[in-house]
Amino acid sequence: MRERWTAVWRGLRYLLVNLVCGLATLPLLPFAALPAAAPGLRRWAAWNRRRAAALLGVPAPATGPGRWWGVEFALTGAVIGFAAFLAAGRVVAAPVWWLYPADRPLVLLAPVDGWGPALGFGAVALVLLVAGAPPVARGHARRTLAGPADLDRLTDRLTERVAELGESRAAVLDAHGAELRRIERDLHDGTQARLVALAIRLGVAREALGDRGPVADLLREAHEGAEDAMVELREVIRTMYPPILADRGLGGALAALGARCDVPVELRLDGTGELPAALEAAAYFIVAEALTNVAKHSRASQATVRVERAGGVLLVEVADDGVGGVDETRGTGVVGIRRRAAALDGALRVSSPHGGPTRLVVELPCAS
Amino acid sequence: MRVVIAEDNVLLSSGVELLLAAKGIEVPEVAADGPGFVAAVRRHRPDVTIVDVRLPPTFRDEGIRAALEARRASPGLPILVLSQYVERVYARELLADGGGAVGYLLKDRVARVSEFVAALRTVAAGGTVMDPEVVAQLMSGRERRIDALTAREREVLTLMAQGRDNTDIGARLTITGSAVHKHIGNIFTKLGLPPEEGGHRRVLAVLAFLGSER
Numbered sequence: 001m002r003e004r005w006t007a008v009w010r011g012l013r014y015l016l017v018n019l020v021c022g023l024a025t026l027p028l029l030p031f032a033a034l035p036a037a038a039p040g041l042r043r044w045a046a047w048n049r050r051r052a053a054a055l056l057g058v059p060a061p062a063t064g065p066g067r068w069w070g071v072e073f074a075l076t077g078a079v080i081g082f083a084a085f086l087a088a089g090r091v092v093a094a095p096v097w098w099l100y101p102a103d104r105p106l107v108l109l110a111p112v113d114g115w116g117p118a119l120g121f122g123a124v125a126l127v128l129l130v131a132g133a134p135p136v137a138r139g140h141a142r143r144t145l146a147g148p149a150d151l152d153r154l155t156d157r158l159t160e161r162v163a164e165l166g167e168s169r170a171a172v173l174d175a176h177g178a179e180l181r182r183i184e185r186d187l188h189d190g191t192q193a194r195l196v197a198l199a200i201r202l203g204v205a206r207e208a209l210g211d212r213g214p215v216a217d218l219l220r221e222a223h224e225g226a227e228d229a230m231v232e233l234r235e236v237i238r239t240m241y242p243p244i245l246a247d248r249g250l251g252g253a254l255a256a257l258g259a260r261c262d263v264p265v266e267l268r269l270d271g272t273g274e275l276p277a278a279l280e281a282a283a284y285f286i287v288a289e290a291l292t293n294v295a296k297h298s299r300a301s302q303a304t305v306r307v308e309r310a311g312g313v314l315l316v317e318v319a320d321d322g323v324g325g326v327d328e329t330r331g332t333g334v335v336g337i338r339r340r341a342a343a344l345d346g347a348l349r350v351s352s353p354h355g356g357p358t359r360l361v362v363e364l365p366c367a368s
Numbered sequence: 369m370r371v372v373i374a375e376d377n378v379l380l381s382s383g384v385e386l387l388l389a390a391k392g393i394e395v396p397e398v399a400a401d402g403p404g405f406v407a408a409v410r411r412h413r414p415d416v417t418i419v420d421v422r423l424p425p426t427f428r429d430e431g432i433r434a435a436l437e438a439r440r441a442s443p444g445l446p447i448l449v450l451s452q453y454v455e456r457v458y459a460r461e462l463l464a465d466g467g468g469a470v471g472y473l474l475k476d477r478v479a480r481v482s483e484f485v486a487a488l489r490t491v492a493a494g495g496t497v498m499d500p501e502v503v504a505q506l507m508s509g510r511e512r513r514i515d516a517l518t519a520r521e522r523e524v525l526t527l528m529a530q531g532r533d534n535t536d537i538g539a540r541l542t543i544t545g546s547a548v549h550k551h552i553g554n555i556f557t558k559l560g561l562p563p564e565e566g567g568h569r570r571v572l573a574v575l576a577f578l579g580s581e582r
Binding site: 185188189192193194196197199200201202203204206207208223226227230231234237238243244246247248252255256259260 | 377379380382383384386387390421422427428429452453455456457460474475476478479480481482505
């Protein structure tokens, strides 16, 4: 019985302190977003949550409160606390109903004008308090502690998962790029070499046989077929992984692109170091498409290609002094660049006012 | 004619040897890498060399480097470079010393046996032979200047850049030699090149124009 009263008292005390603290928290909420307020708010939250932990008899939480803790605590603390205050107030006031003036009597559920209703209403309030205060207080305390902590655990798990996915994605891209490079090698040095060797033999046979007769026709067809296959193979390889990238690296490959462009291109390559193959290929294709646009539409007299690695980002910038007005909805050049950037979780920014100049910036994440 | 080959792929080198043997051309040595090639050139003093761009150990552009090195050791050494793909920066590097006797062809072209051997002989004789794809790449980069040329003049320019002489160009386009001569005069005037020069020097002039940095 005594424990019961202790529990009621502790619950009631917890709820009444919540009423005060909740009301005190309300005017602070508008400042919660300010960075300067953050440490104070964290300490305030920690103190309140220690009270909740003490009520429940559990250790105080190690993680910080959730984002909306302040709002929730202020509102629930004030409202539930106020209800507890009302109930407790009635229990206290009922026995002294006779102290109230006759023309302004104590009002519980109805005006109190004798011992009968006073004790009746008082008893109802007391029963509510005894039965309700401990579970409501514990419930509120659990919410104060557990809710935000759950959110934290979820956030932690999500953050961890995002990091894991980011890593595995980078690994997959890296493997994919390396695989493309290997396939390019295999096709060029294996398949293409076989085709050339085959075509040479067919060519020698054709010359030896002359060009008359049904066999000569068959040989000619076979010879031309082999040649067509070589052209197709080369085209496939070129769009899959530019061979110059394998031979000369990103710098050499971009220099080759610049040399091929109708507009003079200045190339600036700053400390890119060793890059994953997929990233190199993406940068190459992006610059190739951008320079094609420059040559076709810009009427520029000078273009600049800048590739730079800084803080986990590979920056690819293609700028020209042309007429501007690049319209993403027309033509496929910029759309293609955006797609390539997006495939590597990168972003594209285009600035091209009418009258120029045009500046196209792609940022690709790359682990450093 | 004696030819030294730098090619690590046995399938390819045996094919090329077979082809050259059919044309009565002697191959004293096939080197499998750059240093081997430079040594073989020193040893055999060939009339012309055939070099694959990709050679061991890294299979990048060792062939180009080896060719340029052999050329420094033996100035004027005729070199025909074969490549899986053509890239005009390689053409420019090969042409850089202005000495002629340079060829740069896709590997595919070897299968056109007679044309390939003709190209080889042109290079051996000090001429310049560029793959049509290189010429196309060079032309596509100069659209504005080339725009001034008529379609026929562009055809003549392409054939010239491949190292063909007037007679050959006339035969291919079925026009007379004097018509070819007139077209070439117009081309040189329109492109602002010095008056026509003979042999590989005119090819170089055209390629230098096409490949020049402005």
